Amino acid sequence: MAQSKENIPRHVAVIMDGNGRWAEKRKLPRVMGHNAGMRSMREIVRRSSDMGIEYLTVYAFSTENWKRSEEEVGGIFRLLVKFVDSDLEELYRNNVRVNVLGDWRKLPAAAVDRLEKTIERTKENDGMCFNICLNYGSRAEITDAVRELAQKVKSGEIEPEDIDEQAISGALLTGKFDIPDPDLLIRTSGEIRISNYLLWQIAYSEMIFTDILWPDLDPDTYEELVLSYKDRDRRFGGRNK
Ligand code: FPP
Numbered sequence: 001m002a003q004s005k006e007n008i009p010r011h012v013a014v015i016m017d018g019n020g021r022w023a024e025k026r027k028l029p030r031v032m033g034h035n036a037g038m039r040s041m042r043e044i045v046r047r048s049s050d051m052g053i054e055y056l057t058v059y060a061f062s063t064e065n066w067k068r069s070e071e072e073v074g075g076i077f078r079l080l081v082k083f084v085d086s087d088l089e090e091l092y093r094n095n096v097r098v099n100v101l102g103d104w105r106k107l108p109a110a111a112v113d114r115l116e117k118t119i120e121r122t123k124e125n126d127g128m129c130f131n132i133c134l135n136y137g138s139r140a141e142i143t144d145a146v147r148e149l150a151q152k153v154k155s156g157e158i159e160p161e162d163i164d165e166q167a168i169s170g171a172l173l174t175g176k177f178d179i180p181d182p183d184l185l186i187r188t189s190g191e192i193r194i195s196n197y198l199l200w201q202i203a204y205s206e207m208i209f210t211d212i213l214w215p216d217l218d219p220d221t222y223e224e225l226v227l228s229y230k231d232r233d234r235r236f237g238g239r240n241k
Contacts, residue, residue: 007230009183011055012048013198013205016041018189018213031075036215038079042087047219049094049128051226055179056130059197063103063137077111080134084114088121095127101173102136131179138199145171174201181205184229186222188214206232 016037023033041058048056061076091098098118105112115134148171152158158167169175181201187193190211194202208225210217 007227008052009206009226009229010053011057011180011182011184012053012226013057013059013182013185013202014044015059015185015187015195015197016214017187017191019215021189022213022215030072031079033215034072034076034079038083040215040217042083043219044217044222045091045096045128045130046094047223048130048226049096051223053128053226055182056128057101057133057179057182057198058131059133059136059195061102061107061134061136062196063135063140064196074108077108080107080111081114084118088114088118091118091130092121092125095125096122097125097127097129098122099129099131099177099179101131101133101141101177103140104134106135129177129179131174131177133197136173136197138196141173142168142200145175168200172200174198183234184208184226186210186225188212188217204234204236206234 019033019037020030021033022036023030026032041060044058045056060080065076066073100115100119104115107115111134115132145168149158149163149167153160153163169181174181181203182198182205184207185198185202185205186208188210190209192209206229208228210225212221
């Protein structure tokens with residue numbers, strides 16, 4: 001059934017967790033879990049776009065994920081290349097614009113190459129904005145924003161008093177891409193933590209933590225989770241009644 005737009009969050013942020021456990025449960029190598037996770041991500045992108053969500057932001061690789069084995073890290077980036085090679089034209093046709101947030105130019109060359117291609121190919125699209133966080137950490141993002149604002153004060157471009165919440169939001173990566181704060185954050189796999197993800201931006205986001213492992217999250221269940229948002233009473237610290 002078609003949903004009215006007001007029931008749908010404009011921006012959904014997702015922590016795609018549980019790929020490793022999905023694989024371990026099946027006695028498969030962890031990278032097979034990421035492969036299943038990539039398939040799940042593909043379905044969730046399609047469904048989000050069909051539902052009319054304006055912004056979908058996924059946490060694909062954190063600055064901490066480098067601590068994993070070379071085999072696993074290499075496997076994730078090979079999957080990223082595979083995803084772009086198989087899905088870029090569909091994303092383009094579906095009018096999806098892809099942005100990448102994080103220090104992604106430090107990824108292996110083949111991944112950087114595919115990401116550049118994706119950004120370039122989809123930059124004129126004006127449908128759903130799909131943001132992939134890669135080599136992303138929220139504290140690093142905030143640190144860079146603070147440094148940038150400090151430089152502007154030093155050069156006389158702005159005064160210290162000009163640094164307000166709006167200026168900080170604008171200096172974050174999300175601000176540079178005009179991405180509004182998430183209305184809803186979903187984390188899969190039963191972990192109840194934020195893991196250095198969009199710390200500033202989720203100040204007023206609704207949150208859903210589900211025990212479902214990311215590769216097991218089917219699009220219908222995802223849609224139900226997203227639509228359960230309409231029952232929440234968002235007050236932003238104020239009162240509605
Ligand atoms: C978290 O599960 C998932 C990741 C660190 C990688 C996410 C990658 C994908 C969804 C597929 C590849 C797609 C792209 C765009 C790179 P985990 O391994 O931490 O799971 P665990 O907590 O069960 O070990």
